Amino acid sequence: MSAALTSAGLLDFLRGQFGGASADKIGSVAGFGGSTAGRATQAALPLILNALVNKGKTESGASDVLNMARPFSALSDDSGHLNTNLLSDTAELSRIEGQGRGLLGPLFGNVDELTGRLGTALGGSGASAGRLLALLTPLVLSVLGGRARAGNMNAGGLSGLLGGLGGSLSGLLPSGLSSLGALLGAGTLAGAAGAAMSSVPAPSSPTPSSAAPSRPPATAKGTVPGPAAAAPIPPAPPAATTDRRGGFPLWLIPLLAVLLLGGCWLLRQRPATTTATTGTSGAATTGTDTTGTGTTGTDTTGTDTAGTGTTDTGTAATDPAATTGATDTAAAGTFAISEPAADATLPAGGFTLRGTGKAGDTLQVLEDGTSLGNVTVGEDGSWSLDVPSPSAGAHTYSVKGADGAELGSVAATIGAADAxxxxxxxxxxxxxxxxxxxxxxxxxxxxxxxxxxxxxxxxxxxxxxxxxxxxxxxxxxxxxxxxxxxxxxxxxxxxxxxxxxxxxxxxxxxxxxx
Missing domain, CATH: 2.60.40.10 (Immunoglobulins)
Structure with missing residues (x-):
């Protein structure tokens, strides 16, 4: 069966699965109305496929694509035909959308720019475009994974199959939306950005042979221009004048020096009071600056509730003038996320998010903007929340206070489950x-x-x-x-x-x- 599975055949199959009534329903759920709904789905499909093509260029990348598809296998049958019944299940679509949001960052990179450009092209909003990509990506992965299973295809075979799609994806774009073809380069937005950058000449120092032709003849201030037949003016003075106009103003240097010295003097006049926590070994293990201006070290993102200082719970920072006192809790009122560490890679399945804060405060924890519920900071200044089975991929966990202001966040990557x-x-x-x-x-x-x-x-x-x-x-x-x-x-x-x-x-x- 794998011999019958070709890139052209796969493209036709995908076009059929995400066309007609299915396209209308998916686009409508994402927030696009009328005739735009189906066109929106059809426009998003090649963008998603392009990201998967770029991801699956290597055998290891194609293996990642198969792992990403595995949690969504129930969304299609054994041959990869989309389960259209789920398109009428609001609760299921909401769940799929939530899981899909965790896939967008690893696949597309700059998601906000992509959704903004897609939303503009479709005459809608970036928010609706984001919902569309989050909903459609798991569905496409499910269909793709189903076709690979039906063809008994391994990662190497899938890599070759995806590689054959690249040049044909622009043909999936609906009429009137060919401008989105600019997003179908290598790496989606990365490719578009690279193409834009390559068209801008790199800055370089002008040379006598190139400086004069690069702009209309000009004279320095106060210089009377000579006749056209006169000997050419040496290019050095104009080049120097141009460089100064576009470069760093030298007169700012003494001013910055004065400001720097003044700032240092002010800091030296302000005594710092630092409380250190002593561990069982007797060595100071955590330092917290209570003046509201200092910075102590962190692994995870945290925001000082005083509004000015930042805290850091990794490597301890100590002050020679600190007074040492034994305490079992973090500094009162200091918010921090202590687990997981920033940018940690965690195994598949749930994990516990932990941190510190002001006793009695209610905090809301969010995963990629989706609420996971609230926790109350205990009397000892600690809090924790069990995160239930996140989807594989990169996620950002943020914590908000009762007023809705974000207190801190931490990024983590969840590994794929064992097949x-x-x-x-x-x-x-x-x-x-x-x-x-x-x-x-x-x-x-x-x-x-x-x-x-x-x-x-x-x-x-x-x-x-x-x-x-x-x-x-x-x-x-x-x-x-x-x-x-x-x-x-x-x-x-x-x-x-x-x-x-x-x-x-x-x-x-x-x-x-x-």
Whole structure:
């Protein structure tokens, strides 16, 4: 069967899967209306394929593409035909969109620029274009992965197949949108940026042979121009004049020196009071500047709630004038994310986000803009939240205060699940990452660990049932559900899959704000 799978055949298959009513529905869900909905989907398809072609140029890259597709295998059948029934399932589409957002950064790089250009070309907004890419990318991966499985194709074969698509992708663009072809170069926006840069000459020092022809003849201030037949004017003075006009103003140097010396003098007049924490070895392990102006070292992103200083929880910084006192907690009110470390690569499955803050404060944790719920800082100044089964790829976890201001963030990359792992032997105790009575923003995501087949989540608004979704366990024994029910009070009831009459494992009431 692999012999019958060609680049041209794959392109035709993809065009069929994401055309007609399917294209209209996907574009409509993303926020495009009328006849624009289908055109929007068809315009986004070659952009996504271009990113996958660039990703799969090597065998290892194609292997990454197959790993990215694996979590979405249920979105298509064994032959790669799209499961169109899910396009009418609002809850499922919301979940897919949330997972897709985590894929955009690794695939496209500058997502904001891409979505802005796509939205403008389609006569819509960058936000709608972003939703479209987030929703469509998992669907394309599912279809692509299904075709590869049907053709018994390994990473090497997929790399060759993707390589044959590159020159044909512009043919997928709808009429009137050929301008988007500029985004179909190597690396999408990276290629477009590179092409733009290559057209700009690199700056270089002018030479006597090139300086004069580069601009119309000009004279220095106060110089009377000679007749046309006169001997050529030596180019050195004009070059020097031009360089000074475009270069760094030399008169600023003494002014900057005075400002620098003044700043140093002010800092020396301001005594710093530093509290150090002593570990069991007796050595100072953490230093926190309490003046609000100093900086102590960090691995993860944190924002000082005083509004001026930054904190850092990696390498300790100590002050010779510090007074040492034993304490079991971080400096009161100091916000920081302590785990995971910045830019860490984590194994597939859930993990725990930890940090410090002001005791009693309520914090909201978000993953790529999707709320994961709230946590309250404990009396010891620490907080933690279990992040349920993120999708593979790069994610940014940010924390906001009660006023909605971002306090800090940390980036982490989640590894792909083991292809041979199975949820069949899961015996983990049931857990839920969100608690009753919270106020969250939409979309939001919750989940946990468990056993058996998985869990059924019923969404209710008052006495009315909105819908029920079965969430099977993944290969790490985790489960995750993303919801976008609209503003207001919503109830989520969790039961084991296949037992609708069972006593609920959890009943969670939340208030959703936009």
């Amino acid at each position: 041979n792992a199975s949820a069949a032997n899961c015996t983990e105790d049931y857990s839920l990452s969100i608690t009753d009575g919270q106020t969250v923003t939409e979309p939001f995501r919750f989940g946990g660990k468990g056993q058996g087949q998985g869990y059924s989540v019923t969404v209710q608004r008052g006495e009315r049932t909105i819908g029920t979704k079965n969430i099977p366990l993944d290969s790490t024994c985790g489960w995750s559900y993303q919801s976008k029910p609209g503003a207001g009070a919503v109830t989520y009831v969790v039961r084991p899959i296949g037992d609708a009459a069972a006593e609920p494992l959890s009943t969670v009431n939340v208030t959703v704000s936009r």
